[in-house]
Amino acid sequence: MAVLPDGSRRRFDDLISHTKEIIQDSCRIRAFVAFFGVLQDCFRGEIPPKADVLDIYGRIVTNSFNIMNEEFQSIGVGLYLQASALDHSCRPNATVCFEGRHCIVRTLEDTELKPLREAFTNARISYCNLLNPTAGRRKILREQYYFHCECEACLEGDTGLEAKKVACMRCPACSTGIAVDEAKREAIKCLHCHLEVPSDHTAGYWRLRDEIIEKIYKNVDGHPEPMEELGRDYLNDMCQFFHPCEKYYFDVLEAVFEVQLNNGQWGEAIDSGRELLVAYQELYPRYDTNTGLLLLKLAKMELLLGKFLEAYAHVKVAFEHLCVTYGEGHPFVKSTVLDLRAEIESEVKEIHKEERQRTKSPQIQNQQQPGAADEKILVHNQSG
Numbered sequence: 001m002a003v004l005p006d007g008s009r010r011r012f013d014d015l016i017s018h019t020k021e022i023i024q025d026s027c028r029i030r031a032f033v034a035f036f037g038v039l040q041d042c043f044r045g046e047i048p049p050k051a052d053v054l055d056i057y058g059r060i061v062t063n064s065f066n067i068m069n070e071e072f073q074s075i076g077v078g079l080y081l082q083a084s085a086l087d088h089s090c091r092p093n094a095t096v097c098f099e100g101r102h103c104i105v106r107t108l109e110d111t112e113l114k115p116l117r118e119a120f121t122n123a124r125i126s127y128c129n130l131l132n133p134t135a136g137r138r139k140i141l142r143e144q145y146y147f148h149c150e151c152e153a154c155l156e157g158d159t160g161l162e163a164k165k166v167a168c169m170r171c172p173a174c175s176t177g178i179a180v181d182e183a184k185r186e187a188i189k190c191l192h193c194h195l196e197v198p199s200d201h202t203a204g205y206w207r208l209r210d211e212i213i214e215k216i217y218k219n220v221d222g223h224p225e226p227m228e229e230l231g232r233d234y235l236n237d238m239c240q241f242f243h244p245c246e247k248y249y250f251d252v253l254e255a256v257f258e259v260q261l262n263n264g265q266w267g268e269a270i271d272s273g274r275e276l277l278v279a280y281q282e283l284y285p286r287y288d289t290n291t292g293l294l295l296l297k298l299a300k301m302e303l304l305l306g307k308f309l310e311a312y313a314h315v316k317v318a319f320e321h322l323c324v325t326y327g328e329g330h331p332f333v334k335s336t337v338l339d340l341r342a343e344i345e346s347e348v349k350e351i352h353k354e355e356r357q358r359t360k361s362p363q364i365q366n367q368q369q370p371g372a373a374d375e376k377i378l379v380h381n382q383s384g
């Protein structure tokens with residue numbers, strides 16, 4: 001049993017089991033049957049009736065958390081009675097992080113501290129990938145958690161940022177993302193620089209988009225790794241026409257970025273990562289672990305390639321994100337992030353020192369070589 005910050009008590013029995021929905025869910029029921037078979041083998045039949053086990057199974061799969069390591073990779077599953085009371089929103093105001101197996105709920109709001117009871121009651125975390133458009137998020141939430149999301153973002157429908165996730169052309173003049181209508185495919189104007197987008201650019205975008213949906217997403221040719229392999233081939237073309245906020249583009253970018261990281265192709269990975277960063281910064285909450293960790297990866301690669309000023313700019317913003325989502329006292333922030341920042345900082349100081357010496361050096365030379373200074377005076381005198 002756990003006591004929530006509002007004083008209420010929560011037991012395992014209070015969790016919803018969603019048994020009815022699970023029975024109708026062919027995928028999950030298949031997983032349950034396999035799991036039940038393993039239990040029977042392990043305990044030689046000395047287990048509760050199947051219906052009771054299904055009830056427990058349902059409560060666990062719809063209420064547990066993926067325990068993430070510091071790099072945000074899943075390392076296990078845990079059931080936390082207090083944190084499981086938090087509802088979902090596609091526009092969350094709170095997040096969850098882990099310190100070992102401890103689950104920590106943190107607010108993302110920049111406001112003054114609220115009483116814990118109020119903060120916990122109003123806290124909403126995200127159960128799904130926020131880069132997905134509304135329809136995709138609602139589908140995942142329905143399939144995995146059995147509810148129809150009616151959060152603020154979902155109710156707004158495909159407008160504003162949500163529309164950009166569906167279809168987003170890159171303005172050929174200013175690179176801003178222009179949300180476009182899949183059904184109408186009409187001529188458009190950039191709201192940022194007011195360019196009437198040339199018809200060949202619009203046509204190029206739709207042609208490439210149709211081709212990518214066929215080749216990569218529907219995989220009509222049966223390619224073994226369409227996203228990674230074909231995505232890499234298409235990346236340069238996509239970069240010209242697509243804005244990273246569009247799902248079809250950032251899915252490819254994320255897949256190719258992972259391959260580039262694994263292959264140690266730092267230069268290419270920096271280019272892909274910077275494109276991804278544009279989407280992350282527009283689409284994720286103002287402070288977000290995904291954005292913080294992407295910035296950190298960029299900073300590490302830029303440090304390796306001697307791009308110290310870019311690395312410094314990125315590590316500073318990574319620190320801001322992770323101080324909010326992990327907290328300043330989190331071991332990852334205290335060691336990994338701060339160590340990296342200090343390493344980059346010392347390189348930047350070195351650059352500044354060299355610059356100062358370079359700008360000082362002509363004066364030093366002038367002092368050391370009076371002839372040069374005399375010459376200047378002479379020229380000045382002549383012209384006067």
Ligand SMILES: [Zn+2]
Nearest residue numbers: 090149151154
């Ligand atoms: Zn929603």
Ligand SMILES: [Zn+2]
Nearest residue numbers: 171174190193
């Ligand atoms: Zn523009």
